[in-house]
Amino acid sequence: MGSGRATVWSEAEAPKYGLQCPKKALETSQILEAINRCNSTGGPTGTHWVLDPVDGTLGFVRGDQYAVALALIEDGKVVLGVLGCPNYPMKKELSNYNHQHGQTIPKTPPSSDIWKKGCVIYARRGSGRAWMQPLIQGDTQFEWPNSATLVQASPVDDPSLATFCEPVEKTNSNHLFTAGLANSMGLKNQPMRVHSMVKYAAIARGNAEVFIKFARSGYKEKIWDHAAGVVIVEEAGGVVTDAGVCPLDFSRGLYLEGLDRGIIACSGPILHDKIIGACLHQTMSGQAYSEKDVDGAADTTNK
């Protein structure tokens, strides 16, 4: 299951990850057959891997943030999430440096020796822990924990100190509505606009406190754009719901069916309560939340 693109993983890399290399190299037809087996449509029962091989395509083509996202869903619940973030630095201060300079990655790193580019962040449901480690470089053998470190969502619960992140593209989320929310909550920092599920990674490792995505009405969120990120944020201590305070429902097929307006991911319950309150207030006071409501630009296509 995935977003329709396929990556062919190099068999030669297998031993690096403690896996057995196939005795004979796979032929193209065998690889295509394996890819064709990826035809699950999800649902409430069974076990499914959910893969987004390039999440944040625009970020990828721009040389900015993107993620390779993998999640395991068992009977409709996400039990495992892994985010490979090739342009997201291990060092927290470097991610902050990027944000302060209005870009998600610096084009010129401050110093190449401290610039360990790229990380993998992952969590298992119920473990209460989320891990981060550098991408395996060169000939390094993968031997867990291989410099993996625990990450935790930020303890900040004062909105005036919190940073919120959102999609870069205003076609993907209503920036006007989120600016209104941020304002009514007293969020003072500039929004951190980041492509892809790296936004969930930023919450889980404490670079930002709030992630809000309010897509146009008619747009249906895909499970592969959120599954890995949600479990990672939750295990790192964060809270993720829709605007109606319901958990995201991964049991209803390829889409997050029944999603109430938008997605709100926070570093903790206090900020989450505040943003839900602000959201209610904003909706009651008639502020439109979807771009369609704002400018009539209905777009019901599901890319």
Ligand SMILES: Nc1ncnc2c1ncn2[C@@H]1O[C@H](COP(=O)(O)O)[C@@H](OP(=O)(O)O)[C@H]1O
């Ligand atoms: N009109 C739209 N509204 C909301 N999300 C959209 C959208 N069109 C595409 N997307 C989804 O938003 C994802 C990117 O998220 P973000 O905007 O947070 O970077 C895309 O993932 P892909 O890039 O994997 O296709 C895509 O699935």
Ligand SMILES: [Mg+2]
């Ligand atoms: Mg995606």
